[in-house]
Amino acid sequence: MAQYALVIDLNTCVGCHACATNCKEWNTQAAFGPLSDYDPYGRHPSGVWYNRIMSYEIGEFPNTQVFHLPKSCLHCQDAPCVPVCPTGASYKREQDGIVLVNYDDCIGCKLCSWSCPYGCREYDEADKVMKKCTLCIDRVYDETLPPEHRKPACVLTCPARARFFGDIEDPESEVFKAIEERNGFVLFPDMGTNPGNHYLARTETKINLEEFEKHILKPDNPLFLEVMKRHHVSNKSAETTVEEVG
Amino acid sequence: MHPPISLIVFFLTAGTSIGLFIFTYFIEFLTLFGKGSGLPKEVVLVSGIISLVLIGIGAFAASFHLGHKLRAWKAIKRFRTSWLSREAVFSGAYGFTLLIYLFLMYYEINPFFEHFFGILTFIIGILSGFSTAMIYATNKFVLEWNTSLTVLYYLDMYLMLGSALFTIMSLYYGLPYTGTFVFLTFLFVALGFGFRLAFNIRQFYLKRPTLNEALNLPHNRTIRVLDTGSTTENYCTTEFYYRKGKELLSTTLPISYLLTFIVPLILILYAWITGTVNLYIFWTVYLSLLVGSAVERWTFFVEGNHVQNLFYGLYPEEGYKLRKGFMERKETRISLYN
Incomplete structure (x- = not known):
């Protein structure tokens, strides 16, 4: 059975919130909107978001690393939110595994x-129904859009190309290969929810600064003159300041 | 978890209604086997009408928990999988069968149908309470609630409220069951005390998940939340973490114990020992139980910690902390060299 889901590369995610912003922008005016805002220009703005980005620091000072975790509905294969719904408003589509809420039935x-x-479902105080990520189902199946645009808004907008979309059960898909090759993992594996969305683990990146400096300060580097010029200007301005103070 | 006042009102009204009917009908039921002398028709009718009004108030109050009250009827659709759906069906059916029972009772149409609907209401009432308790007990993401103690305690509370009110009725109408119901009230309050204590003690020994488990990271990594993506509160931080409630918990928990268990137990014992079983004492017992149960339900919600709070750094780390240094579980380290 097909299971559409997102695969998010934590190695390249820079935590810019572009996915969350574009998600809000698209969904607030599309088929599953609006995503209501409360007190948007006041002191305590809040509202409904399908996607939220958390930032965590791992390790102990000075050996710490920061990573960002975009968290939207994980479209679990054993979604615990579906059987508890008393009206059947919350349901999982058989053809693609997307978990949706029927706003007309939600009480x-x-x-x-x-x-x-x-914590991926949010109650809309204005519409009085529960709302959640739809994997932009209205984009994915929209045949008026060019095929390369039939993806969730968050995937299309990600400037770091950290988000991938596809069928995680299809061995030919980009997401299936990414999960296989880079040991994709899921959140809270012990909860028995079997989430669809996967994350690609962050790998430690080391930059050898000595090598970098050697390279950039070489006279044959086309940027060499510019680097030296900036260095000179900054030194000169520093001297000027000292003179003025003196 | 944020305590919804509407559900607390539903608990109190439905609890008293179902509890009261259970005892009223049980005495009538015993007459089928030649045990006891049953109840005067007036008592059954008054008790039944009180139960009916209370379940009506409860259903009305519970509707305030819903975003769309007029769609509430749709809650019957998922009876097969959802405990909330079962609760809605059983609560509605309880009110309906109770109405029929009272109608048959009033007009004395047919004793078979009268008892048939009486037994049906009795069973559906218990199933309704059981379904409500199961909504909380089956939620495996709030570990404090995810225990059979929740169900046992919930049903015991129904019997506690019902027996206390029935004792008042027994005293008011001068029925020969006062002694039995004084004992039953004492028994159910004492049992409730035991269940609530066990519920609280269990929280010390819960194996709580950590942020490392939530993020699927090795357990030995130090990790902390830097930013949760928004500068103000959102649905997840207000619904699943009631900050004000957590601050008040150290006050409300002792109050709930005092009013729900200690005061009623002492009053019943006093009445028992001195033989002064009167309406004043039992009205005080019932009101104390009612107010105490309201505070206790509020505390029950606030005590629940949802695992999604881990992502926001709002989940308790280890053990059960009420207040810093007070009722706090301390980790003892034993070392040979220090």
Whole structure:
């Protein structure tokens, strides 16, 4: 059975929030919107977001690393939010595994959000229904769009190309290969939810600064003159300041 | 978890309603086997009408928990999988069968149908309470609730409220069951005390997940939350973490114990020992139980920690902390060299 999902590369995600912003922009005016805002220009702005980006620091000072975790609905294969829904408004599509909410049936009891260990469902106080990531189903199946644009808004907008979309059960898909080759992992594996969205692990990147300096300060480097010029100008301005103070 | 007032009102009204009916009908049921003398028709009717009104108030109050009240009927659709759906069906059916029972009772149409609907209401009432408790007990993401103690305690609370009110009715109408119900009230309050204590003690020994487990990282890595993506509160931080409630928990927990268990137990013991079983004492017992249960339910919600709080750094780390240095589980390290 097909399972559409996102694969997010934590190695390249820079935590710029572009995915969350574009998600909000697209979905607030598309088929599953709006994503209501409360007090948007006041002191305590808040609202409904399908996608939130968390930042974590790992390790102990000075050996620390920061990574960003974009978290939207994981479209679990054993979604615990679906069976608890008393009206059947929350459902998982058989053809592509996307978990959706039928706003016309939702009574706003919030029980599905209590049954999500990831906190990926948000209650819309204005519409009085539960809302969640739809994997931009209205884009994915929109035949009026060019084929390369039939992807979720967050995937298309990611400037670091950290997000991939596809069928994680299809061995030919880009996401299946990414998960296989780079040991894709899921959040909260012990909860028995079997999430669709996967993350690609962050690998430690080391830059040898000595090598870098040697290269950049070589006279045959086309940037050499520019580097020296900037260095000269900054030194000169520093001297001028000292003279003025003196 | 954020405590919804509407659900607390539902608990109190539905609890008293179902509890009261269980005892009222049970006495009637015993007459089928020639045990006891049953209840006067007036008592059954008054008790039944109180139960009916209370379940009506409860259903009305519970609807305030819903975003779309007029769609509430749709909650019958997923009876097969959802405990909330089962609760809605059983609560509705309880009110309906109770109404029929009272109608048959009032007009004395047919004793077979009267008892048939009485037994049906009795069973559906228990199933309704059981389904409500199961909504909390089956939520494996709130570890404090995910235990059979939640169900046992919940049903015991129904019987506690019901027996206390039935004792008042027994005293008011001068029924021969006062002694039995004084004992039953004492028994259910004492049992509830035991279940609630076990519920709280269990929280010390919970194996809580960590942020490392949530993020699927090795357990030996130090990790901390830097930023949660928004500068203000959002649905996840307000619904699953009630900051004000957590601050008040160290006050409300002792109050709930005092009003729900200690005061009623002492009053019943006093009445028992001195033989002063009167309406004043049992109205005080019932009101203390009612207020105490309201505070206790509020505390029950606030005590629940949802695992999604891990992502926001709002999940308790180890053990059960009420207040710094007070009722705090301390890790003892034993070393040979220090």
